[in-house]
Amino acid sequence: MQLVEWYFEYEIHKNRPGLLGDIASLIGMLGINILTINGVATMKRGMLLGCDNDDQITRFESILNTMDNITIIKLRKPTLRDRLAVRHGTYIQRDEDDKKTFRFVRNDLGMLVDFMAELFKMPGHKLIGIRGMPRVGKTESIVAASVCANKRWLFVSSTLIKQTLRSQLIEDEYNSENVFIIDGILSHRRANEQHWQLVREIMAMPSVKVVEHPDVFVQQTEYSLEDFDYIIELRNDENEEIKYELVDQNKDGHNSFSMFDF
Template identity: 75%
Template sequence: MDERKEYYLEYEIKINRPGLLGDISSLLGMLSINIVTINGVENSRRGMLLLCRHEEQIERLKSILDTMETIRITKLRLPKLRDRLAVRHGRYIHSDVDDRKTFRFVRDELGLLVDFMAELYKKEGHRLIGIRGMPRVGKTESIVAASVCANRKWLFVSSTLLKQTVRSQLIRDEYNEDNLFIIDGIVSTRRASEKHWQLIREIMHIPGTKVVEHPDIFVQQTEYSLEDFDYIIELRNTEDEEIRYESVERPSLSQDSDFSMFDF
């Protein structure tokens, strides 16, 4: 039985001289540590996923690397999701300094965002994810693309992506914890009936993943709060773009509209 364990090594290059990577690779080879993945990450840093059998090998590696003047170790630990994605995409996911459950992306990082959300979708159990962003920045498309990557069926509980949709019931097979439930916070809070809200309460008790667009609007007139969210994702066109909800205009739904059996 293979009992090898993965570790994440990240180091900052202080003196970028020819052969530096070769020296480190040779050192790993001498310590019988395999390189699974390697890539450059942000700010002159390089990240590696390593594989070895004994923790002592990692301790010896660290003691040797600490003596090298050309690099500085920034991380050496069991890999987290953010570490794996950093190596895969060559850039880090940025979280809010004051709120560690808030993660920020810009539009040219959609590939990284989709990969991140797909990994969240794969986890079992209740998970409530909020996503903020201005219109047409790619929120819904990213949610759906991530569900495809995670091999999860998605259900629009409220949406305006393809058709104005406010559902008031699900069919039996849709009450499935493996499904991904997508809620548009603006549509649900401003245009929905009590039947719709009863459905949302039922969905919240399903031990699966729910994604709410515009979570700040969603919590304004409901019993839910931002503390109920496990992750908050912010998607902007540019890093300095301000997300302003007074500028978000959605087409109105007819009070008679009921797409309770409408599915995508």
Template identity: 70%
Template sequence: MEKKEWYLEYEIQKNRPGLLGDISSLLGMLSINIVTINGVDEGRRGMLLLARSDEQIVRLELILRTMDTIQMTKLREPKLRDRMAVRHGRYIQRDADDKKTFRFIRDELGLLVDFMAELYKQDGHKLIGIRGLPRVGKTESIVAASVCANKKWLFVSSTLLKQTVRDKLIEDEYNENNLFIIDGVVSTRRASEKHWQLVREIMRMPSIKVIEHPDIFVENSEYTIEDFDYIIELRHDPDEEITYELMHKNTMFSGSDFGDFGEFEF
């Protein structure tokens, strides 16, 4: 039988020498392999496990619930957030009320790029919106994640280097594996009807679309926030307010959000 991955997370109740060794020995006796282990929060550890059968996991759960040194918090098939937590040693922050909204700060660009790259690798249509003030790192993160996911990116509208507003694609750009990037401000303030015809055509394609400033995009189109699969918020610091007042006053940005690519190795 093919082995199956599981995610185990537990909170340490009594931290003593040899605790991790005890858990590792238990997993070994049950013939469950540890793929990755890391601290995922203060006082918590996360593990990616490989098991041959669900019965092994049931037995593991029963034993873990009898231990007074730890409290098991999760034992499930791993979600993307679980994989990111083990890989980076911390959980991605998610909105408590809107489960499709994920929050990052500028210091977490590496985590953000890894998260978006994993989304890009998934097959089929996916609509991703990214909120953030100018020059916080939105465009650099989108492009860096494209490189990590081995995806070709195409700017449909953008303020990168110079303003881009496209109203057609060439033949080889009509590729479902391409990633299409749309700037909601540029498309709604500077675009023609031909551009919007192209946007609608792209939106119907079973491909990845990333829209910067999704709130302004939906204000001026037939699309809604509910159409988005993921909303990403990027701030300089956790308390920064993302406001569109400046964008409403100015119909065009000078410069772009494109930052220093020296932070990433492609």
């Protein structure tokens, strides 16, 4: 029988010696397996549990509610954030008002790569936007996540090594298993109609698309931020402001971005 996975997180009120051992013993007596365990905050612990049926979890919860030293924070089927919290020992920061926006700092690059890799593994269409200042690690994280997810990545527009602006794909690149990477600023500033036609074709494919600088990308296209399934913000530190400083229009009538010049 396949184990049913549950995520259990609790807060410790008094961290007495042997508390974790008592909880682990209780879990063992109920026939529940501990698959992964880690601290997710100073006085919080998270566990990924495996059991044969939900009745085991019901009995476990009723006993925990009689313990004075801890409070149950979460006891549920695990989400992607739960799994990563146990793996990395901290929670991904999520915007309280916009639930599809997730925030990372440069020190969290390992967790960011894991998060995107899990998104890339999900079948079907995914439109992901990633915001961040220059040289913070956006493109490198996308590529690393593609490798972790065993996906081929394709630059539709990019400045990682040299300026790349594709106007067509070869036959084997039209593959829904690929990860397509678009630099919203480069496409906005320098692309022609052939490039935008290719972007529209890719957008219609049931595949993963990652757009760097989505706020600029939507200025040039019929798409809006509402079309994005996930928005990721990557900063050098928590206090950094992500901003696009516009200067005068160039001779072609396009805005140029002084903070993001190529």
